[in-house]
Amino acid sequence: MRDSRGKVSRDAEQWRLIFDSMIDAVIIVSSDLIITRLNKAAARLFKDNPKNLVGKSCFHLIYGREKPCEVCPHKRVSESGKHETWDEYIPHLGKTMLIDVSSIIDKNGASSNFVHVLRDITEIKSIKFKQKKSQLQLIQSFKGIAQAMGKMVEQRDPYTAGHSEGVSRLSVAIGQQMGMDEDTIEGLRVCGLLHDVGKISVPAEILTKPTRLTDLEHGIVKLHSITGYEILKNINFPWPVATVTLQHHERLDGSGYPDGLKAEQIIMESRVLSVADVVDAMTTYRPYRPALGLGAAIDEIKKGRRVIYDHEVVDACLEVIEKIDKRIMIVDDEIPILNMLKDFFTATRYEVLAFDSPKAALKSFAETPFPIVLTDLNMPEMHGLELIRQMKKITSDIQFIVLTGYGEKEEAVEALRLGVNDFIDKPVELKAIKDAVEKASFQRLKEEKLTPLSQRI
Ligand SMILES: [Fe+2]
Numbered sequence: 001m002r003d004s005r006g007k008v009s010r011d012a013e014q015w016r017l018i019f020d021s022m023i024d025a026v027i028i029v030s031s032d033l034i035i036t037r038l039n040k041a042a043a044r045l046f047k048d049n050p051k052n053l054v055g056k057s058c059f060h061l062i063y064g065r066e067k068p069c070e071v072c073p074h075k076r077v078s079e080s081g082k083h084e085t086w087d088e089y090i091p092h093l094g095k096t097m098l099i100d101v102s103s104i105i106d107k108n109g110a111s112s113n114f115v116h117v118l119r120d121i122t123e124i125k126s127i128k129f130k131q132k133k134s135q136l137q138l139i140q141s142f143k144g145i146a147q148a149m150g151k152m153v154e155q156r157d158p159y160t161a162g163h164s165e166g167v168s169r170l171s172v173a174i175g176q177q178m179g180m181d182e183d184t185i186e187g188l189r190v191c192g193l194l195h196d197v198g199k200i201s202v203p204a205e206i207l208t209k210p211t212r213l214t215d216l217e218h219g220i221v222k223l224h225s226i227t228g229y230e231i232l233k234n235i236n237f238p239w240p241v242a243t244v245t246l247q248h249h250e251r252l253d254g255s256g257y258p259d260g261l262k263a264e265q266i267i268m269e270s271r272v273l274s275v276a277d278v279v280d281a282m283t284t285y286r287p288y289r290p291a292l293g294l295g296a297a298i299d300e301i302k303k304g305r306r307v308i309y310d311h312e313v314v315d316a317c318l319e320v321i322e323k324i325d326k327r328i329m330i331v332d333d334e335i336p337i338l339n340m341l342k343d344f345f346t347a348t349r350y351e352v353l354a355f356d357s358p359k360a361a362l363k364s365f366a367e368t369p370f371p372i373v374l375t376d377l378n379m380p381e382m383h384g385l386e387l388i389r390q391m392k393k394i395t396s397d398i399q400f401i402v403l404t405g406y407g408e409k410e411e412a413v414e415a416l417r418l419g420v421n422d423f424i425d426k427p428v429e430l431k432a433i434k435d436a437v438e439k440a441s442f443q444r445l446k447e448e449k450l451t452p453l454s455q456r457i
C-alpha cells in the first residue's frame with residue numbers, strides 16, 4: 001500500500017516537473033472558465049505567483065476582460081471534440097500569441113476541462129513581417145525597374161509605346177482568369193514589361209520602318225528575344241523573366257524562334273506572354289499597317305489554339321476579352337445616323353444607350369456612367385466637347401470617341417486635349433467605328449488596375 005502510494009506520488013512529481021519545464025504556457029480551465037492549474041511558464045507570462053492565478057477566469061487573465069469572449073472556443077471544442085489553434089495579437093499582454101485549446105476527456109468520455117497552450121510568437125511574427133516587407137519592397141523595385149526599362153525601349157519606337165504595359169496587363173488578366181497564384185501573376189506582370197527589352201539593339205529605322213521589313217531586317221528584329229535574354233539573365237529575379245523573354249516568340253508546334261522549342265519545352269509563363277503579345281500587337285497600330293482589330297486578334301488565337309498557342313491560355317484570354325465591359329452611349333442629333341449606330345452596336349452584342357439630345361445623355365450619364373461614349377460634335381443643344389467636359393467632371397474613367405465632320409479639325413485638337421481616344425470622320429464608316437470602339441473597350445482592360453476583374457464587370 002505504502003509502495004503504491006509512493007509510486008503515485010513519484011509519478012505525480014515527475015508529471016509536475018515535466019509540466020513546469022515546458023516552454024509554452026499551459027493552463028487548465030474548467031467548464032465555467034476558471035483556471036484550476038497552470039505551469040511555471042504560464043505564471044511567468046502573467047507575471048504572478050501560480051497560487052494567485054488559480055481561481056481567476058481565463059478571459060480575465062488572458063484578455064483582461066470582465067466578461068467571457070464573444071467567440072470563446074470552449075463550446076465548439078467540447079462539441080466537436082477537435083482542438084482549435086489560432087494566433088492573435090493580445091493588447092492586454094502586449095504580445096502575439098499562438099493559442100491552442102483542446103478538451104480534456106475523462107474516463108467516461110466526457111469533457112469538462114480544457115487545456116490552453118499559449119506560445120509567445122511576437123518575435124517570430126515581427127521577423128516574418130520584416131521579411132515580408134522587405135520582400136515586397138524588393139518586388140516593388142523590380143517592377144519599377146522593369147517599367148523604366150520597358151519605357152526606355154519604347155522611347156525609340158513610339159509606335160509600340162504602351163505595348164509592354166498592354167502585354168503586361170493582359171498577361172496578368174489571363175493569369176488571374178487561369179487561377180494562377182499571386183506570385184506567378186506578379187512574375188507575369190514583370191515579364192510583360194520586359195519581354196521586348198532586347199529591341200534596344202534593333203536600329204530605330206527598322207523599328208519604325210513604314211513598309212514591310214526585308215528578310216534581313218526581319219532577322220535583325222528576331223534577334224531581340226536573345227538580346228533580351230542576355231540583358232536579363234544575370235538579374236536574380238524571383239521569376240523566370242529571362243527565360244520568358246527568350247521564349248515569348250516560341251510556338252507549341254516548334255515553328256517559333258529563336259530555338260524552335262516545342263510544347264513542353266515552353267514554360268507556362270511564356271505561353272501566356274505569347275498570346276498576350278499577339279493580341280496586343282494586333283489591336284495596335286503599327287507603322288507598316290493599321291490596327292487589325294480585336295476581331296482579327298480573336299480569330300488569330302482561335303486559329304492557333306492547340307497548334308501554336310496553349311489552349312488553356314487562349315480560352316482564358318477569350319474569357320478575359322468576353323468580360324470586357326460592352327456598354328456604349330451614343331449621342332448624335334442626326335436621328336438616321338443615331339439609329340444606324342444603335343442597330344449596328346446592338347447587333348454586335350453591345351448594350352447601347354442612344355440619345356439625340358446631349359442634355360438627356362448627360363442626365364442619364366450622371367445616374368449611370370457608361371465606359372464608352374461615342375458623340376457627335378456639332379449639336380445645337382450642346383456642343384460635343386462641352387458634353388465631354390461635363391461627363392469628365394462626373395468620372396474620368398471613360399473612353400470618348402468623337403464623330404468629326406469636315407472643317408472641325410480645330411475642334412479635334414481641343415478634343416485631343418480633353419483626352420478623347422479616337423476620331424471618326426463623317427460620313428461614318430461602320431468598320432472604322434467598330435474598330436475604334438473595340439480598341440477603346442480593350443484599352444480599358446489594359447488601363448484597368450486589374451483588381452478583381454469580376455468586380456469590374
Ligand atoms: Fe517580341
